[in-house]
Amino acid sequence: MTLTYADWQQRAADLSLNGSAYIDSRRVASRQGEWLESINPMTGETLTTIAACGIEEIDNAVAVARRTFDTGAWSRAEPTTRRQTLQAIAAAIRDNAEELALLDSLEVGKCIHEALDDVEESALLFDWFGEVQDKCYDQLAPSPSHVQATVVHEPLGVVGAVVPWNFPLHNASVKLAPALAAGNSVVLKPAEESSLSALRLAELATQAGLPHGVLNVVPGYGHIAGEALGRHHDVDALGFTGSTEIGKRFLIYSGESNMKPVWLECGGKSPHLIFDDCPDLDTAVDNAVAGIFTNAGQVCSAHSRLLLQEGIADRFLDALQARISTLVAGDPLDPATMLGPLVSQAQFDKVCEYLAIGKREATLLCGGDTRQIADGRLFVSPTVFTEVASHHRIFQEEIFGPVLTVTRFDEESEGVTLANESQYGLAASLWTSDLGRAHRLCDAIQAGTVTVNGVDAVSPQTPFGGMKQSGIGRDYALTGMHKYMALKTRWIHY
Numbered sequence: 001m002t003l004t005y006a007d008w009q010q011r012a013a014d015l016s017l018n019g020s021a022y023i024d025s026r027r028v029a030s031r032q033g034e035w036l037e038s039i040n041p042m043t044g045e046t047l048t049t050i051a052a053c054g055i056e057e058i059d060n061a062v063a064v065a066r067r068t069f070d071t072g073a074w075s076r077a078e079p080t081t082r083r084q085t086l087q088a089i090a091a092a093i094r095d096n097a098e099e100l101a102l103l104d105s106l107e108v109g110k111c112i113h114e115a116l117d118d119v120e121e122s123a124l125l126f127d128w129f130g131e132v133q134d135k136c137y138d139q140l141a142p143s144p145s146h147v148q149a150t151v152v153h154e155p156l157g158v159v160g161a162v163v164p165w166n167f168p169l170h171n172a173s174v175k176l177a178p179a180l181a182a183g184n185s186v187v188l189k190p191a192e193e194s195s196l197s198a199l200r201l202a203e204l205a206t207q208a209g210l211p212h213g214v215l216n217v218v219p220g221y222g223h224i225a226g227e228a229l230g231r232h233h234d235v236d237a238l239g240f241t242g243s244t245e246i247g248k249r250f251l252i253y254s255g256e257s258n259m260k261p262v263w264l265e266c267g268g269k270s271p272h273l274i275f276d277d278c279p280d281l282d283t284a285v286d287n288a289v290a291g292i293f294t295n296a297g298q299v300c301s302a303h304s305r306l307l308l309q310e311g312i313a314d315r316f317l318d319a320l321q322a323r324i325s326t327l328v329a330g331d332p333l334d335p336a337t338m339l340g341p342l343v344s345q346a347q348f349d350k351v352c353e354y355l356a357i358g359k360r361e362a363t364l365l366c367g368g369d370t371r372q373i374a375d376g377r378l379f380v381s382p383t384v385f386t387e388v389a390s391h392h393r394i395f396q397e398e399i400f401g402p403v404l405t406v407t408r409f410d411e412e413s414e415g416v417t418l419a420n421e422s423q424y425g426l427a428a429s430l431w432t433s434d435l436g437r438a439h440r441l442c443d444a445i446q447a448g449t450v451t452v453n454g455v456d457a458v459s460p461q462t463p464f465g466g467m468k469q470s471g472i473g474r475d476y477a478l479t480g481m482h483k484y485m486a487l488k489t490r491w492i493h494y
């Protein structure tokens, strides 16, 4: 059944929201009695209050996670049991898709159809990691006849995870599915802006059969709860998604505590190159628009730097502007909406600052204002700046809003240089009919993922992550699970 705007509004009104922490498979209030507000960016209204966990709750959650790890109820569970449990979690996510999508849409202003897609992608991750973990074999190393040397993967113990708000349920699932598949216990701290879907997911996981205490969710402020997790001596590894600035802090936390491995998925400023021999201009334009305006540009791999070869540039920009004019801004709960509000006043202020910087540095092609829809707030019009040079701040800095920069180039080598002139290296996309060029650029562009004749391809089967200051390590695929496992070499002399 396709739900209408009125259906979604009614379902939102019927939701019961619970912002208490989830420790040892129970809802617990913040012991220090501190709460933060979850605010609907569309209306400015407080949705509910969320437990702001302090050091005491983090210690408690880590102790619970350690205890359950040591019992072996999950860490030494049969691989088949783990597979069935993770697949049951995937099924529970699908069964509760509307509720989970609504929680994300209400907390961060995500368009409801995008939120539903994120829910399905989250379920796919639990399916995939559940399925794969009982099909991975360890290794028997070459050794003399009286000795057997094996190399095996073991769960690490307690994994800490700290995630941002832009894809709340999905960001959490990207950490949880592989860490749990590997047999670890987990303590997850969601972002201040978006805790509700992760808390609900933890409840669903328990109902789906995950043993008590294996998954704990501790909402709260980054500089308190996040830092406490990062510095905890009994956390064996830390998976972080968020800004490069905070990612660097986790490296310090680790170095100043127990040297836990820290896996970082950080910021980006992805280039999108359109060559004169682009095989399908209309599709490329659609992808350019989706690549920057999906989730109001609040996407780590947003293709925010459009690099146009001279021969196609004018035609491309005309088509781009026409396509942008069809984007419908509105209430994220309205299925017709394609562009919702930014997540918070702070994010809105930051993006507005970049609009002002862009107007000083470059030429405004469209947008550049804070279009107010009826009763709306925190809306930024889809914005395009042209005549952008590589030294401009709008070319170099991650804006994390619906702002696209356009730079022209003549030669292929010039396009590559522009693409790589960035501290980031998360993703890149390019359009060409020349197979040789496709291969040359896949080699030359410094990014964790390069997509040819498409934009930002992602799947659970392939590693995702960044080069340079976009991060350390890769999520998804077997690499995403093995980073939450220890390699052990066993020598048995007989």
Ligand code: NAD
Residues within 6 Å of the ligand: 162, 163, 164, 165, 166, 167, 171, 189, 190, 191, 192, 220, 221, 222, 223, 224, 225, 226, 227, 230, 241, 242, 243, 244, 246, 247, 249, 265, 266, 267, 268, 299, 300, 301, 398, 400, 426, 465, 466, 470, 471
């Ligand atoms: P952020 O770095 O401000 O926050 C991320 C998380 O870190 C939140 O849970 C926050 O509470 C916590 N945190 C904040 N300050 C902290 C501190 N001092 N110590 C410990 N934890 C702290 O990022 P954000 O604004 O929530 O998210 C946007 C950023 O996330 C962008 O830079 C975006 O590119 C990045 N991101 C990256 C990926 C990826 O896969 N590479 C995916 C999504 C988002």
